[in-house]
Amino acid sequence: MAERIIRIATxxxxxxxxxxxxxxxRGTQAFMQPGGKIDAGExxxxxxxRELEEELALHLHPKDLVTLGQFSAPAANEPGFGxxxxxxxxxxxxxxxxxxxIEEMVWVDPSAPGDIILAPLTRDYVLPLCAALSDEGPMAETDCGDVLTRLQNPS
Incomplete structure (x- = not known):
């Protein structure tokens, strides 16, 4: 049976x-980046x-965000879903x-997040990407291409 997919934005x-x-x-164990499900028509x-405003009271504009890409992983809180x-x-x-x-938030070193439970997406993609971007310098769209290629196609 094919895995059922939940589309999210984080x-x-x-x-x-x-x-x-x-x-x-609330009611979960795994830490992850903030965000959530993409609503119909959104x-x-x-x-x-919307999610960053709802979860963390952040009032951002589209220009405050840079697209890093699309990633797939097993869902942390819904067994049988990705x-x-x-x-x-x-x-x-x-x-x-x-x-x-949101029950709890923490700031972690992406190279050494400690002994907290991490969602698969966070563990396998987001923190390695964050660590690589930190090594490359300031965040900009041009920084991301080579880093993403290395993460998605490891040698």
Whole structure:
């Protein structure tokens, strides 16, 4: 039986030290980047802007985000499902505040997140991408292409 897919949009938020913001939703164990399901009739960009406002009280504009790509992984909280995630980097400093279904948020070193439970997408794609981008310098669309190619096609 084919895996059922949930389409989501997520945000990679980094601080000035290159740490990534991860959240844990109420009633779950895995930490992941903020975001959520894309509603019917909604673009991925509209969804991530809505989700970041709902979950973290972030009022962002499309120009505050850079598209990093689309990634697939097993869903962290829905057994038998996979997620297809559109990942966007937030390019300005923000002050997130926990709201909605968020139980906890942490800032982690993407190269050494500690002993927290990570969602597969976060563990396998988002944190390695974040670490690679931190090594490459400031966030910009041109930084992402080579890094994404290396992550998606490891030698």
């Amino acid at each position: 945000g990679l938020i980094r601080d000035s030290d290159g740490r990534a913001l991860l959240v844990r939703k 673009t991925a960009l509209q969804a991530v802007l 997620v297809q995630a559109d990942l966007f980097a937030v390019t300005r400093s923000v002050s997130p505040k926990i709201q909605a279904e």
